[in-house]
Amino acid sequence: MYTPSFLEQLYRTLYTIRVFETRCIQLYRQGLIVGYFHPYLGEEAIASGACAALRDDDYIISTHRGHGHCIARGGVGANDYSPLRKMVAEVLGREDGYCHGRGGSMHIADVTRGNIGANGIVGGGIPIGTGAALGIRIRGSDQVVAVFFSDGAANNGVFPESLNMAAIWDLPVVFVLENNQYAVASPIEEMTRVPDLYERGLAYGVPSSAVDGNDVLAVYQKMQEAVATCRQGKGPVLIEAKTYRHGGHHVNDPGLYMPKDRLEHYKARDPVGIGRKYLLEQGQQTEEALRSIEQEVDRQMEEAIAFATDSPHPSAEEFLEEVQRS
Amino acid sequence: MYTPSFLEQLYRTLYTIRVFETRCIQLYRQGLIVGYFHPYLGEEAIASGACAALRDDDYIISTHRGHGHCIARGGVGANDYSPLRKMVAEVLGREDGYCHGRGGSMHIADVTRGNIGANGIVGGGIPIGTGAALGIRIRGSDQVVAVFFSDGAANNGVFPESLNMAAIWDLPVVFVLENNQYAVASPIEEMTRVPDLYERGLAYGVPSSAVDGNDVLAVYQKMQEAVATCRQGKGPVLIEAKTYRHGGHHVNDPGLYMPKDRLEHYKARDPVGIGRKYLLEQGQQTEEALRSIEQEVDRQMEEAIAFATDSPHPSAEEFLEEVQRS
Amino acid sequence: MSAMATPVSAPPARVIMYREALNEALREEMIRDARVFLIGGGIAQRGGSYKVTVGLLDQFGPKRVIDAPISESSFTGMGVGAAITGMRPVVEILFVDFTSLIMDQIVNQAAKYRFMSGGKGRVPLVLRTQGGSGGSLAAQHSQSLEAWFYHVPGLKLVMPSTPYDAKGLLKTAIRDDDPVIFIEHKLLYMEKGPVPEQEYTIDFGVGAIRRPGKDVTIVAWSGMVGRALAAAAKLAEQGIDAEVIDPRTLVPLDKEMILASVRKTERLVIVQEAVRRGGVASDIASLVQQEAFDYLDAPIAIVAGKNTPIPFNAHLERAAVPQEGDIIAAAKRCLYLS
Amino acid sequence: MSAMATPVSAPPARVIMYREALNEALREEMIRDARVFLIGGGIAQRGGSYKVTVGLLDQFGPKRVIDAPISESSFTGMGVGAAITGMRPVVEILFVDFTSLIMDQIVNQAAKYRFMSGGKGRVPLVLRTQGGSGGSLAAQHSQSLEAWFYHVPGLKLVMPSTPYDAKGLLKTAIRDDDPVIFIEHKLLYMEKGPVPEQEYTIDFGVGAIRRPGKDVTIVAWSGMVGRALAAAAKLAEQGIDAEVIDPRTLVPLDKEMILASVRKTERLVIVQEAVRRGGVASDIASLVQQEAFDYLDAPIAIVAGKNTPIPFNAHLERAAVPQEGDIIAAAKRCLYLS
């Protein structure tokens, strides 16, 4: 059904995100990364599956937990790992980072690839992404926007506001709600009476449904359907991808409040493992071929780290000159 | 089923609101009232029916279209028309008004009667009313809050935010959505795909339903049930009362965009007329008895106008002294 | 552009209203650039509460003149997103009081995006809004909140006082590649003034000397310019020759024009409708005392709104904001004549 | 209260952290008054991102220590409604940057309700929040936005710099019948200082002379007080005797203390972490030049944040906000020593 090369690329994305987060957590512990750092571990399938359904001229908008989206959208491919280098450089605050060290983990944007960017305000990106879709509708093109956000952001009033406006103006936007069931330490069951958050979309007449967020192909298929709806001019779709973090909210949160059995349940349904299995079984690749992909990613990650640590800090003088001119 | 005196009081409220608005519009045209003035004509049954289901120690919160709520809650009774005088004085900006002329039509509050007040920010009162309910829950009393707002306000993100928090904390608040099908000149059909706005409540697990907002007894019954749910500690209820303005958005808006046939349809179902019929038929009152109530209200309104026009403007000197002290 | 409001050699201009001038600016820029679109409450069908957008729906259709639900925070954010991805939105917020609902999208998103993205992203968004008191609209529809935006790096801030400036500055704002806060005044919409037929724009950061004078400098903007000029006329009758400066844009600010005037008059009165505490006037005063310390012959006087929400009652409302007499008194105080 | 930070005859006080002092204030006021409750994000179970509310859930239960969804605008509004109807909410907004989401409820509702209701309603609400840069939290988690609140009639504004003040001022804030904005600083939470065991409160509007001096007055608040004191120490080594004043509350402001000091030193440096343009420093400068014009021997110097969003990179972050050296240089400039 899916070509091996497609499944390979999906897996490469999944695995790259996994390696990026794992290694960056180590860099954080070594003091090389500072500030806030929110890993996407356990949620890799959502960004990977969703972005695979997009065209080059589409847009995405991301969150504070944005490394996965940036990598998936950045198009790390067999022949181009440069996005990884710019990512690592940015989370290290270096001049060669996506934002020349001005943004950091919470504000990575990749305008050239249609990644409008991460956001430090929970929910802040939802109307912005919806506005990109408004621009598309005005221009009359058939581009699509994917707006990523999580369950906590769904309680910011801008979510229903944006949903409603997307609905009445038939905007080509897919709301990808990454329901990892926590906003920091607040469990979804305590933050709403209806933990199936896609029901909120129905109240606004938006086609809405849930999907297994740990299954990259399930996400991809859902997203493909949603994107098709958008491209046909039928307006927005809401996808609630159910998932779970593999750890705490950020690097320094041990996540002790997460019930062990639930965590184990989700870890057993590891998105990277599931993607690997697809590539082995549906993609009919050998274990060896997979290992070679993994080794290549591992190697590229080390190169990215070397690149980033070699990259200079942005110059304070230049910065002050810029400020002076502003 | 209902006692004549209960129906009489309901009708007195309906009729008082009608007379207040009608006469004030004349005062506005005479230049005695200035600023924004949003009549409640056509919606009288909602405030009258809903407030009748409340206890003296309950709270309400109102909107920019708030005269009806203030009169209904103010408890204009056979023997006390003083609220009417304070109302007229306030919309005339006089010292004897509810707010000593500082608030005006858009900010009338009657703290002593648990009317938290009108609001110039559409939707602004929704979280405030919900917060009154939070206070009740913390104190552990069985008071209830009625939050009045209209379809336009339902699109302000604070509505779903507040609905959700009321739901998770089982707050004793009745959201009374006065769906008059317009926000200024914007028709509800253009502002949402799902004009049955109560469906938004369902998405948050809040018992929600619609009622004929022109039928004062239907509103009263719905409200009674909702208030009972709240007093039992079961949390919030959303009531969508469908209605229609009898004219434009404010005094100076002729409302030409309102389709004639729809307007006629609703005028034929005039809430004051319906309340009158209830009193005549269920209440078994004579036409003559009704006329005498009406004449009394008419007379009281003229007295209120005389009182208000006699009331002094607030003193600028005192005002400046207050400011100085602040 | 010359620093004076009207170009010296321009042919005699038509006289039109402030709101008509704004309408022309929007219309011309929408014709000129297909990326420009408008979004706000009641701006399409109704043509706006103050009739600024009248006729634009008919001319440009509902895709470019959009009536939005009462979801200010999100439709402003949508403007931000559209701007980032290549459009030129003009977002209208009916009253500056309601910008309290959209500060996140303006301050944390629009103003910072260019910087946070390392200069790669731009947000060419115009926020049109309207402030000031007058007309008994009470505490939530009468504020002057320019100081909030003035304090935020990444925003430009425009406050036109004449039809001529309204048109020229709005056109410049729409062509700017960064976010511009454009604050109109509710009492000015029906004011008339000369506006040339031919196309023009007005550079940001260039103030206008509304009345040359030598005895005292009066700086005022938006609704206060007229009041300052009226005060200056009365002062002239008393032999006091006031220079009235309208900075027109507060960010960027034509500091040099103000400093040059103060070096000449050695006295400065700053008039703002906003409450005094923490207002823009304080900041201008702080700059002038810093850069023209040795020229000042008297303390800089600030004439400003009182420390109160605006009252509904018209008498109190008037007492709450600067009147002609307050400006005259302040100017005389600077001249040690009171 | 004496104007000094610590009462003169108090017994030797414990030394505790700023965040512990805040915790004690909350705990004591919650014991004292059953109407006091807390609402915010992650304040109950987790005890707050900066551990200020640790242990309060256990002691007071989930009805009075409430973890709210990410619905800042509404849970702040709920605080307003609870306050109007007899409660004493302490609303926590994790970062002052996020107050951009709640300005309507604070400015249009809380601040104006007393006035609009003709004095009949009161809003005894405390908004606790936290600002400032440090720690590479980047542009949306590092702002200093006190100027927004400072400009709004009806709000009080408290910015404690020591554990002692944090406790005493928070207790006063909770007992106040009107809305109080209480802004902590992220770099101060772990700072230690003496805090007496016995109960005390601190009156609003009473500044503290942190270091007496005669050559130059330095006014600083919140995170900048420490930096000003460090600068003063260095200045002392160079024979310059700086007086450091911490106003502690910006509204009401202890103007008299500042004026008295300036009349003595004849020179003033104001230090704020916020960007210069439109900041509180400008307003204080405008007041002082007005009321102590004849005493000033040099222009008032403002040392402030640069006109930029705060960068992520730590080097740039430092360059964006005032450092010790900047304060020293400004003081010397005032003394014409640079």
Ligand SMILES: Cc1ncc(C[n+]2csc(CCOP(=O)(O)OP(=O)(O)O)c2C)c(N)n1
């Ligand atoms: C408006 C706002 N409120 C609070 C925060 C603090 N905060 C940062 S991440 C976070 C949790 C967000 O939860 P969710 O949206 O579910 O995203 P997730 O972390 O699960 O990806 C919170 C509360 C913030 N950054 N912005």
Ligand SMILES: Cc1ncc(C[n+]2csc(CCOP(=O)(O)OP(=O)(O)O)c2C)c(N)n1
């Ligand atoms: C936040 C906000 N946006 C816009 C306005 C301008 N405005 C005043 S009344 C109104 C319409 C409100 O519609 P709705 O909530 O349906 O109330 P109704 O007038 O029908 O009672 C609008 C848009 C406002 N006052 N506040």
Ligand SMILES: [Mg+2]
């Ligand atoms: Mg989450």
Ligand SMILES: [Mg+2]
């Ligand atoms: Mg309506």
